[in-house]
Amino acid sequence: MAQQPLIHYHVRWRPSGHQPGASRGIVAGLGDQLRSVVLLRDHPDPRRLDLRASLRDPFENIWVRDFNLNSALKVIVLVDTSASMGYVGKVNRLHVAQEIASQLALSAYRSGDAFGLFAAGETINKQCMLPPKANRGAWLWVNHHFAKLKAQGKHADGLLSAVPYLPQRRCLVFVVSDFRWPAGKLNLLLKKLSHHDVVPVMLQDPAEIDELPKSGIAILRDVETGAGQFVWMRASLQKQMQDLRAQHVSNVEEACRIYGGKPFVVKGEFSTALLTKYFMERSA
Incomplete structure (x- = not known):
C-alpha cells in the first residue's frame, strides 16, 4: 500500500459511546473539553482541582473540573x-x-x-x-x-x-x-x-471523456453489460458525451444535497x- 498521510476525518456531531477515541463525545470522562465544575466529593479526583473556583467559594468547598470523554467513532x-x-x-x-x-x-x-x-x-x-x-x-x-x-x-x-x-x-x-x-x-x-x-x-x-479520440472510428463499450458499439467520433458526439457526464455529476450532487x-x-x-x-x- 502506498505511503500516504493519514486521513483526518471530522464529524459535526458528537458520538455517545464510552470507548475512548479521538472525537469529542457527550459522556463524562477523560478529554480536552470542559463539561462542568463539580464538588470534589461528587467527583473525587484531586488531579483536576480548579484552584480559582475553590478560592472564590465563600463556603470553602473544593471544586474540580469535569470533562467530556473523547469517544471513538x-x-x-x-x-x-x-x-x-x-x-x-x-x-x-x-x-x-x-x-x-x-x-x-x-x-x-x-x-x-x-x-x-x-x-x-x-x-x-x-x-x-x-x-x-x-x-x-x-x-x-x-x-x-x-x-x-x-x-x-x-x-x-x-x-x-x-x-x-x-x-x-x-x-x-x-x-x-x-x-x-x-x-x-x-x-x-x-x-x-x-x-x-x-x-x-x-x-x-x-480516460472516460478527456482522452477520447477527437475523430475517427472508436468502440464505445457499456461496462455494465459488456456490449460494444462502433461509432464515428466527431465534435458533436463528444460534446453530447460531455454533457451526459456533466448531467450525471449534477444528478449525484443534487441527490446528496437533498x-x-x-x-x-x-x-x-x-x-x-x-x-x-x-x-x-x-x-x-
Missing part, C-alpha cells in the same frame, strides 16, 4: 462492486476503491476508531463483510479480500441489503462508487442511510490529503 465503508467498477482507463477503478478503503482502515485504527466494510454488486458479498470493530490489521484484511473481488453485475442494489448490518448508533459511512446507477437508486440508499453521516465518494477516470451533503470526487488516483481537505471545508 464507527467508520464504515460501503463499496460498489458492480461491473462498471471494473473499468480500467488511467486507473483501475476497483483498485482505487481498495486504496480508499485500506487508507480509511489504517486512519481509523490510528484514531482509535472502529472500522467496518461491506461490498456488494447485485447482491451483498458475504465473503467481504467486516463488522465494525477496532482492528489494527483491518487494512491488511481489505487488501487481502479485494484481491479476490471481481466487478460484476448490472447494478449495485446489494448495497441496500447491507444497510441492516450497520449499527443503530450513528456512524460515519463512506459510499464508494461511480454511481452509474438507475435513476432514484442513490436517493433510495441515502434515505436508508439518513440516520448516519454519509460521505459519497464518486470515482471518475479522465440529504445535507456533497460528494467527494476522486478524479483518477486517490489522495488522502484531498479527502482531509474535504472534511476541513465541510466543517468550516
Whole structure:
C-alpha cells in the first residue's frame, strides 16, 4: 500500500459511546473539553482541582473540573462492486476503491476508531463483510479480500441489503462508487442511510471523456453489460458525451444535497490529503 498521510476525518456531531477515541463525545470522562465544575466529593479526583473556583467559594468547598470523554467513532465503508467498477482507463477503478478503503482502515485504527466494510454488486458479498470493530490489521484484511473481488453485475442494489448490518448508533459511512446507477437508486440508499453521516465518494477516470479520440472510428463499450458499439467520433458526439457526464455529476450532487451533503470526487488516483481537505471545508 502506498505511503500516504493519514486521513483526518471530522464529524459535526458528537458520538455517545464510552470507548475512548479521538472525537469529542457527550459522556463524562477523560478529554480536552470542559463539561462542568463539580464538588470534589461528587467527583473525587484531586488531579483536576480548579484552584480559582475553590478560592472564590465563600463556603470553602473544593471544586474540580469535569470533562467530556473523547469517544471513538464507527467508520464504515460501503463499496460498489458492480461491473462498471471494473473499468480500467488511467486507473483501475476497483483498485482505487481498495486504496480508499485500506487508507480509511489504517486512519481509523490510528484514531482509535472502529472500522467496518461491506461490498456488494447485485447482491451483498458475504465473503467481504467486516463488522465494525477496532482492528489494527483491518487494512491488511481489505487488501487481502479485494484481491479476490471481481466487478460484476448490472447494478449495485446489494448495497441496500447491507444497510441492516450497520449499527443503530450513528456512524460515519463512506459510499464508494461511480454511481452509474438507475435513476432514484442513490436517493433510495441515502434515505436508508439518513440516520448516519454519509460521505459519497464518486470515482471518475479522465480516460472516460478527456482522452477520447477527437475523430475517427472508436468502440464505445457499456461496462455494465459488456456490449460494444462502433461509432464515428466527431465534435458533436463528444460534446453530447460531455454533457451526459456533466448531467450525471449534477444528478449525484443534487441527490446528496437533498440529504445535507456533497460528494467527494476522486478524479483518477486517490489522495488522502484531498479527502482531509474535504472534511476541513465541510466543517468550516
